[in-house]
Structures are given as C-alpha cells and as structure tokens.
Amino acid sequence: MRPNIAMLADFDTTKRPRPHRMIAALRDVARLFVIAREASPEVGAQCFSFPAPESNAQTRTKEQNERIKALCDRGEFAPLIYTKERAQIPALLDSLPKLDLIIVEDIALLPFACDYKEKHTCKILVDLREFYPLEYEDKQWLEGLGKLFAHLCERYLPKADGCLCVSAPIAARYLQDFGIASILYYSLPPYHNLTPSETSAPIRLIYHGLISQERGSTNLLELAKELGQGYEIYCQVLSNRSDFLAQFIAQAAPIPNCHILPPVSLEEIIPSCNGFDIGIISLQDTSFNNKNAMPNKLFEYIQSRLCVVATPLDSIREFFAHYEVGITSSDFSASSLAHAVRSLSSAQIMAYKVRAHSYAKELSLESNAKRARQIVRDLLG
Incomplete structure (x- = not known):
C-alpha cells in the first residue's frame, strides 16, 4: 500500500x-x-x-x-x-x-x-x-x-x-x-535530452534566478562592463523586492552587452538556457547561507549543458573538484569573475559543456x- x-x-x-x-x-x-x-x-x-x-x-x-x-x-x-x-x-x-x-x-x-x-x-x-x-x-x-x-x-x-x-x-x-x-x-532538475550547443561568437553568458541586494546581484552589471566587446550577458531575473528589480533593469539599460530577459517557468528554464555558453553564479560570501549555498541554478546550468563560472564559494569549489564542469574566480569581485570568463578559450568552454553533458543523467x-x-x-x- x-x-x-x-x-x-x-x-x-x-x-x-x-x-x-x-x-x-x-x-x-x-x-x-x-x-x-x-x-x-x-x-x-x-x-x-x-x-x-x-x-x-x-x-x-x-x-x-x-x-x-x-x-x-x-x-x-x-x-x-x-x-x-x-x-x-x-x-x-x-x-x-x-x-x-x-x-x-x-x-x-x-x-x-x-x-x-x-x-x-x-x-x-x-x-x-x-x-x-x-x-x-x-x-x-x-x-x-x-x-x-x-x-x-x-x-x-x-x-x-x-x-x-x-x-x-x-x-x-x-x-x-x-x-x-x-x-x-x-x-x-529533471533530465533533459539535450546536446551541448556550439560555442558562440560573441560568447553568450546567462544568469537566471533571484536577484537581491543581499546576493550582491549588481555584480552582474559590473561583470558585463568588465567583459565588454566579445561577450553578451543575459539576465533572466526576478526579485522579492520590486524596487530593487526596477533599479537593476534601469541600470542595465545603458550597458550595450547586458540584456534583460523575462522570467520563464521552472519547466522552461533548462531548454531556454541550452543555447548559451556559460552559466554565471555571482553569489557573494556576504552571509553564512550565501557562503555555503549549493544554488539550484548550478544543477540547472549543468542540465542545460553549459560551462559554469562561479564565485569561489567553498561548496562549489569542492563540487567542481569532483565534477569538472566549470571554474571559480579567484575572489568575489566582478573583475575577478570577468578574468575567469576571459581565461576560457572557445575550445575550453566547449570541453566543459561536453563534461556537463556527460554528468546530465547522474545529476538529474x-x-x-x-x-x-x-x-x-x-x-x-
């Protein structure tokens, strides 16, 4: 029974x-x-x-x-x-x-x-x-x-x-x-029968999920400025604070390589991200919970067959030591995150995407x- x-x-x-x-x-x-x-x-x-x-x-x-x-x-x-x-x-x-x-x-x-x-x-x-x-x-x-x-x-x-x-x-x-x-x-997340997309030119980055002051989410805007030409960052964001979301969208508007996407349902997140190259995790170590998080988006990026670039949260660094699907920046600044992104060649990004593909069933x-x-x-x- x-x-x-x-x-x-x-x-x-x-x-x-x-x-x-x-x-x-x-x-x-x-x-x-x-x-x-x-x-x-x-x-x-x-x-x-x-x-x-x-x-x-x-x-x-x-x-x-x-x-x-x-x-x-x-x-x-x-x-x-x-x-x-x-x-x-x-x-x-x-x-x-x-x-x-x-x-x-x-x-x-x-x-x-x-x-x-x-x-x-x-x-x-x-x-x-x-x-x-x-x-x-x-x-x-x-x-x-x-x-x-x-x-x-x-x-x-x-x-x-x-x-x-x-x-x-x-x-x-x-x-x-x-x-x-x-x-x-x-x-x-559920297993999706996807294959890694070819690395784009310019390289396309995606961030999806919640943004807030506590998460240091304006780092994403600074990242776009730091990366400049050759990189496009797409922010599919929502927030518990409507004022913060409105301010974030307004600040993104004049940044030519930063694009705001409307949120999608949980079921649509993974297929909608498959065409990107790098999934970004920009969480700051500003609190105990942030510092020790294992964000849902990490596993969603893997299921989308993306290379992952993250700030150096201890839990994510340990995860990457076992599952080689991405890299972490040396510190939590936007410049360090940008340096980590720029350190990856198109071939290296593709190799991480292929590794994500190899773990997609296990991490489902x-x-x-x-x-x-x-x-x-x-x-x-």
Whole structure:
C-alpha cells in the first residue's frame, strides 16, 4: 500500500525547485497532499491553499516590526507561529487520510507537523534549505525574527524523525549548534535530452534566478562592463523586492552587452538556457547561507549543458573538484569573475559543456528520485 504523505510549505511549491522536485520524485510511490501558501496545482498531488499574510518584510509598518521584536524579546513565539492565515492548517491535516509522513519545507510550519504527530502516529521529515537562524544577518532581524527561528530549531527540530540539508557546511552547522544530524540532498532538475550547443561568437553568458541586494546581484552589471566587446550577458531575473528589480533593469539599460530577459517557468528554464555558453553564479560570501549555498541554478546550468563560472564559494569549489564542469574566480569581485570568463578559450568552454553533458543523467531528478524514495522507505521502516 502506498504511504500517505503531506507536504507543508509557506509558499507556492510550483515556484520553488526543491519542494516541486520532491513532489515529482514521490508522486508515483505515495499518495501526496500539499498544504501550501497560495498553492497552485501540482501533478500527482492533492493541493490545499492558505492565504499569504497581509504584510511582509517590505510592507510591515514600524508598529508591526516593534510588535514582532517585543514578542521575540519576551519569548512569546506562539502568535508568530499560529497566525490567522495559518489557522486552517490543523483542520486540513486532520481532514486527510491518516498520514504516514509529513515533509516540512519551511521550519516555521514545523510546529503544525509536531502538533499532528502528538495526536497521530506519523513521521516528520524536515528540509533544511538554509541555516534558518541566520536567514538574514542584519542587527534588526537577528534581534527579532532571528530569535524565533532559533527557538524553532531548539524546540521543534529534535522532534523530527529526519532532516535533509542543502550543503555539507550547513549540515555541519545544524549539528554543531543544535545537535541535529541531516542527510545531504541536492535539488536536481529533471533530465533533459539535450546536446551541448556550439560555442558562440560573441560568447553568450546567462544568469537566471533571484536577484537581491543581499546576493550582491549588481555584480552582474559590473561583470558585463568588465567583459565588454566579445561577450553578451543575459539576465533572466526576478526579485522579492520590486524596487530593487526596477533599479537593476534601469541600470542595465545603458550597458550595450547586458540584456534583460523575462522570467520563464521552472519547466522552461533548462531548454531556454541550452543555447548559451556559460552559466554565471555571482553569489557573494556576504552571509553564512550565501557562503555555503549549493544554488539550484548550478544543477540547472549543468542540465542545460553549459560551462559554469562561479564565485569561489567553498561548496562549489569542492563540487567542481569532483565534477569538472566549470571554474571559480579567484575572489568575489566582478573583475575577478570577468578574468575567469576571459581565461576560457572557445575550445575550453566547449570541453566543459561536453563534461556537463556527460554528468546530465547522474545529476538529474530521475537519479535523485531513487534517493528520495529510499530516504522515505528508511523513515517509514
């Protein structure tokens, strides 16, 4: 009999690669239910939606921020966990067939899984997509919501039966700070039957994904200026901050070799990038989570059969030592990233693209699905 598995997510899972791909990995071996904020339909899963909060980090008033800090200072975290928007989650969980496993994609929703587990016998698997107590590292956040996330880790993570983690250094930090061991699990995209495109002239670079001030994304604009003639950089970008996105697009406009592309769906990213030469990862080491990230775009670039050029994040350097699909710059500056790009001849770029092709099946959802299913089998006994 197929197990009943529910996923809890504080976002639309169709717009986030890790949960979306986990659903794809398990839908043929389990009855899947998704309870998510502003949920969209997922193939192979029954989906339930709860509303987004009325305000967020961008729109909160000074009074709302002061209330959050006061609650965190007093250790009164329940009002921040059990919000009115999430009030229907317990009833939704209880309405489902008895669950064998709850997969928690956001630690803020872990208390709901723990509450269900107290009433019913089930297992909990938490996906640690980052080191949550350092989601942001500015003083205001650390003294406010940072305390909430530390509380969630201290009180609720020990109640989980298993944890997945995005990178080895982040897994090590959870073990060090909270005594929580986790399984390294990459977010691998579906296999695409593509071949590497011939290297272009001029050489075409692509960056796709989120941009933000915290990620140091204006580095992409400086990279375009540094590279100049002979290189075209295309930015297929979106942002959680509309003002930052508008500013980025405005600053890109006068740069002749920098082009803005409209975002595409998750399913379209890989084929749409196949015609490029180099996939760029420009993430800065400005925070613990940035420094130790394994970005989804790394694996999407590989599946697109691109050469990858990245800033020297430790996790990516270690990955490149095993999978020779690209190079890292010597430091995090745009000039260093440009130097790394210019150091590659057309033949070398093509060689990296061919290597990416050789790893495409190994580094795919189809390969990863076997691991996901085994992890679930081991948890459920």
